[in-house]
Amino acid sequence: MNRALRPAILATLTALVLLVLSPFALVAVNAVKSPDEYATDGPLSLPNGLHLEGIADFWIRVDFGEKLFNSFLIAGSVAVLAVIVSVLNAYALGIGRVRGRYAFLVFFLLANLLPQEALVYPLYYMSKEVGLYNSQIAVVIIFTAIQSAFGTYLLSSVYATFPREMLEAAAIDGAGKVRTLWRVVVPISWPSLSVLFTFFFIWTWNEFFLPLVFLISNDKQTVPVALGVLQGDRLMDATTTSASALLGILPAVLFFLIFQRTLSRGVMSGAIK
Amino acid sequence: MRSNRGYAAFLIPGALLSLVVIVVPLLMNVGISFTRWQGVGTPEWIGLDNYTRLLEDENFWASFRNIIFLIVAMAVVPTLIGLVLAAVLFDYVAKEIGPRTASALRSGFYLPQVLPVAVTGIVWGWILNPSFGALNAILTNAGLDGLAKNWLGDPAYALYSVMVVMIWFQVGYPVVMFMSGLQRVDPELYEAASIDGAGWWRRFTRIAIHQIKPEIYVVLVTTTIAALKIFGQIFVLTRGGPGNATLVPSYFAYQNFFEKAQVGYGSAIATVLALIIVVLSMLFLRIQARDEQKDAA
Numbered sequence: 001m002n003r004a005l006r007p008a009i010l011a012t013l014t015a016l017v018l019l020v021l022s023p024f025a026l027v028a029v030n031a032v033k034s035p036d037e038y039a040t041d042g043p044l045s046l047p048n049g050l051h052l053e054g055i056a057d058f059w060i061r062v063d064f065g066e067k068l069f070n071s072f073l074i075a076g077s078v079a080v081l082a083v084i085v086s087v088l089n090a091y092a093l094g095i096g097r098v099r100g101r102y103a104f105l106v107f108f109l110l111a112n113l114l115p116q117e118a119l120v121y122p123l124y125y126m127s128k129e130v131g132l133y134n135s136q137i138a139v140v141i142i143f144t145a146i147q148s149a150f151g152t153y154l155l156s157s158v159y160a161t162f163p164r165e166m167l168e169a170a171a172i173d174g175a176g177k178v179r180t181l182w183r184v185v186v187p188i189s190w191p192s193l194s195v196l197f198t199f200f201f202i203w204t205w206n207e208f209f210l211p212l213v214f215l216i217s218n219d220k221q222t223v224p225v226a227l228g229v230l231q232g233d234r235l236m237d238a239t240t241t242s243a244s245a246l247l248g249i250l251p252a253v254l255f256f257l258i259f260q261r262t263l264s265r266g267v268m269s270g271a272i273k
Numbered sequence: 274m275r276s277n278r279g280y281a282a283f284l285i286p287g288a289l290l291s292l293v294v295i296v297v298p299l300l301m302n303v304g305i306s307f308t309r310w311q312g313v314g315t316p317e318w319i320g321l322d323n324y325t326r327l328l329e330d331e332n333f334w335a336s337f338r339n340i341i342f343l344i345v346a347m348a349v350v351p352t353l354i355g356l357v358l359a360a361v362l363f364d365y366v367a368k369e370i371g372p373r374t375a376s377a378l379r380s381g382f383y384l385p386q387v388l389p390v391a392v393t394g395i396v397w398g399w400i401l402n403p404s405f406g407a408l409n410a411i412l413t414n415a416g417l418d419g420l421a422k423n424w425l426g427d428p429a430y431a432l433y434s435v436m437v438v439m440i441w442f443q444v445g446y447p448v449v450m451f452m453s454g455l456q457r458v459d460p461e462l463y464e465a466a467s468i469d470g471a472g473w474w475r476r477f478t479r480i481a482i483h484q485i486k487p488e489i490y491v492v493l494v495t496t497t498i499a500a501l502k503i504f505g506q507i508f509v510l511t512r513g514g515p516g517n518a519t520l521v522p523s524y525f526a527y528q529n530f531f532e533k534a535q536v537g538y539g540s541a542i543a544t545v546l547a548l549i550i551v552v553l554s555m556l557f558l559r560i561q562a563r564d565e566q567k568d569a570a
Contacts, residue, residue, distance in 0.1 A: 009365060016358075017381035020441060023396050024384065026407050042414055043407035089287040096280020104284070106558070111295045113554050115502045117526040118547035121305065121536055122298035125312070145294035148287060177279055206389035208505035209523070213531065228391035228509050231398050238405040245399060248392035256387040260380070 027249060030242040031055060038238050054243040062226050063219075064247055070215075071205055071222040071251075074136055074143075079200040081144040083193055086151030091181050093152065094159025095167065105156060111149040116209050124213060139214050143207065147200045158192050159185070198259045205255070223248060299547070306540035312530075316537065323541035333542065335517040336525045339432060343503055343521065346436035347443050348496035352489065354440075355447025358382065360477050362448070363455040364463075379452060383445030390442075394509025397438045401425050401510075425511050428518040435510060435519050442506075443499075447492045454485035487564075494557045501550055522546045 030043050034051045058064070089108070093101045123142060124133065132138040162185065170180040186193070211225045218226070227248045230236060236244070306323055308316035327333045367375035385393065400407045401424035409421040424434040458481060466476050482489070504523040507513060513520035513528070522542055529539030 006369065009361065010370065013358075013361065013366065013378055017378055020382055020385065020444070023400060023441070026400060027396055030407070038405075042410045044411060044414065085287045085290060088283045092280040092283040096283065098281045098284065108291070109558075110551055110554060111291060113498055113550055114295070114299065115523060115543065115546050115550060117502075117504075117523045117530075117539075117543040118302050119295065119298040120527075120543075121312075121530050121540060122301035123294070124530075125301075126298070141290075142294050145290045149291065149295070152287065177283075181283075202387070208389065208391045208508070209527075212508070213527075224389040224391035224505070227395055228505070231395055231509050238399065238402075238407075241395065241399040241402075241405075245392060245395045248395060249388060252387050252389060252392065253384070256384070 024249065027242045027245045030239055031246040033239050035237055035239050043238070054239045055246065058240055058243045058247065062230070062244075064223075064226075066219060067221060067223045067226045068251070070136065070220060071224075074139055074211075074222060075201045075204040077140045078143040078147060078204040079197045081140065082147040082151055082200045083197050085144060085148035086155050086196060087181070087186065087189075087193065089148065089152035090155035090159045091185060094156035095162055095185065096177075101156075105153055108149040108152045112146060112153065116146075120210065120213055123210075127214065134214065134216050134220060136215065136220055139211055142210060142214075143204050147203060151196050151200070155189070155192060155196065158189060162188070202252075202255055202259070206252070223251065302540045302547075303544050305537055306544045308537045310536045311534045312536045319537070323538050324545075326538065327541055327545065332517050332520055332525060333522075336513075336520045336522045339517075339519060339521055340501060340503075342432055342436060343439060344497050344500045346439040347500040347503070348493055350440050351443040351447050351496065352492055354444050355451055355492070356482065356489075358444075358448050359451035359455060360481055363452050364473070364477070364481070375452075379445075379448055382448045385442045386445045388442075390505030391509050393438065393442050394506045397434075397441075397506075398425070398510050401434055401438075426515055428515045431511055431515060431518045435506065438506065438510070439500075439503075443496060446496070450488045450492050451485055454488035455481060458484045487561075490557070490561065494553070498550055498553065501546065501553075 026043060029047060030038060031054060032050050032052060033041075033047045034053070037045075037048060037051070089104075092098050093104055098104075119142075123138075127133045127135070127138045132141075166184055166188070167180060170184045175183065205222075206224065207222075208224050208228060211222050212228065215221045215225060221229075227244050230244065231241075305316060307318060307320055309319050309322075310316035362375045362378055366378065388396075399405075403409060403421075403423040403426060406424075408424065412418065412421045422430050425431050462480050462484075463476055466480060471479065502523055503521055504527070507519060507521050507524050508527075511519040513524045523546065526539045526542040526546065529535040529542065533539075
């Protein structure tokens with residue numbers, strides 16, 4: 001390509017990236033302004049120093065620490081449980097090649113793709129019947145099923161190419177199927193499992209629809225639900241809204257930075273959603 | 274030889290879980306869609322009435338018309354932009370300027386994708402707010418008061434505003450997918466084409482796009498399904514309004530389930546949506562299987 005184009009291309013790309021990132025910058029800049037400052041200087045001025053009261057007030061008002069804890073509890077439990085269920089399923093389907101495995105795989109793939117709207121009312125009704133409505137346990141159980149459906153689909157194809165010699169060696173050593181799974185299959189596929197764990201955690205953290213329906217009392221809500229239901233509230237002015245957006249963005253960006261390596265590896269190996 | 278028997282037991286926990294959380298609720302949902310039910314008392318069997326009512330419901334058609342717009346915003350436009358960006362980043366920036374610059378730019382485009390959907394709604398709900406939003410303030414500061422609009426509250430602009438938000442949210446995903454796909458392209462193919470005098474654009478259209486077809490398929494299908502399922506952003510940004518200007522099937526179902534207590538009708542909407550998604554996925558699996566056979570042959 002023409003050398004003269006180089007600055008033009010670089011400038012265009014940089015401008016595009018800055019445009020994509022500008023909402024983040026707007027949020028960050030205005031979350032640390034006082035309401036008066038926003039009223040006089042508008043959204044584009046740089047803040048006169050750090051005014052953290054808006055963030056602190058909002059944190060206390062929604063008890064954000066509690067929301068963070070709830071999100072960690074739910075996303076963490078789902079990630080651990082869904083990885084375990086995925087491993088068990090994939091062991092049977094990918095390594096054990098049980099009969100009808102193709103039908104099972106199609107089922108698990110479709111189960112993950114189904115719109116949650118087609119499950120929500122019966123789940124809502126059933127959870128009320130068994131006393132699990134407005135309980136984080138119901139949300140954990142449901143997401144364990146949905147996430148492990150995807151995990152099973154992905155991990156089964158990983159396990160289908162698992163080195164047979166290692167399984168046979170374990171069998172010769174007298175290891176049963178449970179022991180082989182625990183001592184051979186799990187340690188060797190650990191990188192895939194950590195990718196799955198990462199995905200499950202972030203996906204569950206980001207979920208909105210089912211937690212919105214199931215977690216109605218304030219003290220049970222997750223970060224996205226607590227922030228989402230407040231929109232349109234008359235107490236939410238410009239700086240408070242940016243403060244709330246910033247509190248929603250920070251954990252997500254933090255996970256992104258921590259997990260970036262795992263994530264990009266996972267996205268590239270075809271784990272898609 | 275190790276016997277393949279005895280593995281089925283490992284499926285039991287997963288199968289039970291799927292049965293309780295997915296199979297039974299799905300069948301119940303289909304069953305409820307043939308009834309009139311308020312969520313309490315006994316459902317009353319009314320056959321296909323909910324479905325015939327759907328066909329005459331203006332809101333139902335509006336929700337699917339809006340979904341077509343959102344498929345354009347979430348699948349078509351990001352794929353096209355993603356192809357160009359990925360090609361420029363991979364083929365030009367990474368080679369001429371450096372792979373670090375390319376991956377930094379890629380991360381920048383991808384960042385919106387890591388946000389919870391509800392949080393993207395909060396960010397943009399504020400930016401587009403007519404009275405205290407950043408966009409109108411910026412326009413007014415620039416002396417362009419005439420361009421300041423009630424972006425989400427005016428039926429003439431609401432759907433387009435949501436579309437722009439969704440393009441912003443989605444564009445990083447195809448960029449990342451296509452850049453990783455391009456790494457598979459044999460550099461010799463490119464060199465051979467260059468020697469034959471093929472310019473950058475010809476190499477891009479003839480080689481790159483052809484080679485990353487699987488990624489393009491995957492991106493188009495997953496983003497189309499994501500568009501069909503969109504809920505969080507609509508809930509936070511517009512609640513389907515004004516009127517039905519941004520109504521989508523999932524929010525339409527939610528309204529009937531939890532706001533109007535028309536559970537049978539909501540189930541019918543959800544069933545139609547599920548059917549469309551399942552048919553689309555099966556179609557995709559077919560095409561993929563056929564292509565793999567063709568490649569193997």
